[in-house]
Amino acid sequence: MTEVVAQLPRVLIVDDSRMVRASLSKQIRDKFDIREEADGEAGWQALLLDPTIEVVISDIGMPRLDGFGLLQRIRGSRLSRINSLPVLIISGEDEDEARTKAQTLGATDFITKGTPRVELIARIEALVKLAQTRRELEESREQLVRRNRGDVSVMVIQVDRYDDLCTNFGHSVGQLVHRKLSKLLSAKVRKEDTIAHLAEGQFAVISPSADLDACGAFALRLRRAIETIVMTYKEHRIRVSLTVGLASAHGDASLSLEQLLQLAASRVAEGSMLGGNRVVSESGEVTTENVGRFSRLAVSVDHALTQIRTGSKDEARKRLREIVYTLMPLLEFIDNEYHVGIPMAELAEKAQITSLDLHTASAATASQWSGTQWRG
Template identity: 55%
Template sequence: MSDEENIPLPRVLIVDDSRMVRVSISKHIRDRFDVREAADGEDGWQALLVDPSIQVVISDLGMPKLDGYGLLERIRASKLSRIAELPVIIISGEEDDHARVKARELGATDFITKGIGTVELTSRLEALTRLAQATRELEQSREALALGSPVDPHSGLATKAYMEWHGNQELALARRRNGDLAAMVIMIDGFDKLLSEYGVHITELINRKLSKILSSKVRKEDTVSQMAPGQFAVLCPSTNIDGCSAFALRLQRAIDKLVMTYRDRQIRMTVTVGIAAGSGSNEHLTLSELIGLAVDRVKSGLEAGGNRVISESGEIDPAQLQRFVRLPVSIDHVLMQVRAGAEHEVTSRIPDVLGTLMPLLELIEQELRCGLPLHELRNPRLPVQTQGEQDSHEGTATKL
């Protein structure tokens, strides 16, 4: 099964009347950036109007039709915020201080010379694209905050604030009902190495891919939030340490089968998962302490070489968790779905529901001897999934 995603690299617009200069700069950055070229300021301006994917502009100053100063003025005066806030790098001579001062006054972001090296140029471009992305995300977050949205507009996951608020609610509920609440912290192994080798944009795509996998794997009652680049937290109500460990192992298997391609290079990733679980009987454990325990266990897993699931007893052995093939479900949540008319969402989870209820059903049969078909309930026969219904993230090949 394949899952092809053609996601473009960050686009840089190079504006210079010298074709040799454009080719030279393009050669320096083409491994990490998509390049669009324009032969003068007027052509560059038209490109900005029609191409919203441009994230950085590199412009010469002396050009026909419209020079670099004129292009800068138009960009900064634009009523389109995506254009007005674009980083603009000016190509200038090392000793041309007057030109630099004038360009800076008109809103130039940075300056380069025509003989700049590859490492320095790509570093500057990555820093500027990261700054531009952070600015956009901040504005989106402010808008989401103003609307009271619990969803982070960049990752599509729960915001940290919502995770904390909702997590404290779940912890209070677990205490009232003497129930369970588990926390997982998931870290992409070698994330700094991926960042160094492939750059910011590719690691963001890897980050986004893991976000999608997590969103599709967790139950509806679970909450997922991104803590930092390459690091995620999951809160699992009504789940003990064994059920959470089983979920973490399934997640590891799905990620192990994931292959991403970037310009004919295969990228694989592994994750280390730290797990902590609390119960209603532990009244002194706070949410931050619960997540903190999971963070500490991630660190110990990374120190041991990564690609591990670590709980309070150490590294999880898959052989010990055969009876926890799936996470237990929240019966309250299932009943709410049935009452709301969402039977189709419950039907596919009948094995999970029965697995959660089995101890109760066994007790009922033991006390009442009412002839419950326990063997059939332990091994329910459901329609076989078609290929299109199978897990879309198992064994996928994603093109970046």
């Protein structure tokens, strides 16, 4: 019987110093399959020829093509397997200028030479997980497009000043914040949504059959929830905030999902430049005043049904008016098709829904009846 041996994730180390490459390889070779190259040009050729590489670790100063040049080529590649690769820039000194330039060019992470082995392995493992998540996300995108005919909305969620947080309190504190946000997102999104880890302190949520108003309302609630979390580190009390960028296939001229993610990320950057702690969509900053009445009233019918089935009828009863409102387009559609005489006016009167509400609900597409609102 042949034993199947699990393949270690392949990591490309690019550094002009043979001693540095040997040192890095020695520290991580029991966890990863290592490929070494001596300069950026050789590293680039390796990426073109070897599709099994999952993470790139690159020095900055090298002959022929330096680390910044290699990073630019990677991010500018037309091959999605290359341009989405996690890149860890490693430098001899913790220089703010080098770190800032690396981040601007699209580096996923930045560390200094001499980083302890345990932390180095943890950082690389996080990048391997990121690469795997992106592959899974790509598969889920294709499924979403087929199932929802392109009617998909995207949120990119960024912890404000995440790098400063790691610099001031340590990478472990940054990871703690990242885990808390991940846990909160998992508890709040709908079962049909997809959560993706894009980078340290940054997530994406891909949502079928959800409009920008619904995404905006959810993002505002998520931002408020994060603001209430206070963490204690030594003598410090740490609070964090979020900036969220929104994009949708409907609102943004039927763009592809990859383009929607890029657009949402650009809106995160726009919000960050304005000071962070805000939600930005195609029409500018989203606030509680302009997020839209439909998104405030709509609820997830799936979630309400689950409450009823599990005996939590009191919880469903608290939002019965909103449930009726959300179902109105479907009930109207059924009545028009089958002519069964559903008492729409009486139902609206009982639920205290105005004619303006009914007009807003009817304007929603049929695909949205099942709930464009997240839990929370």
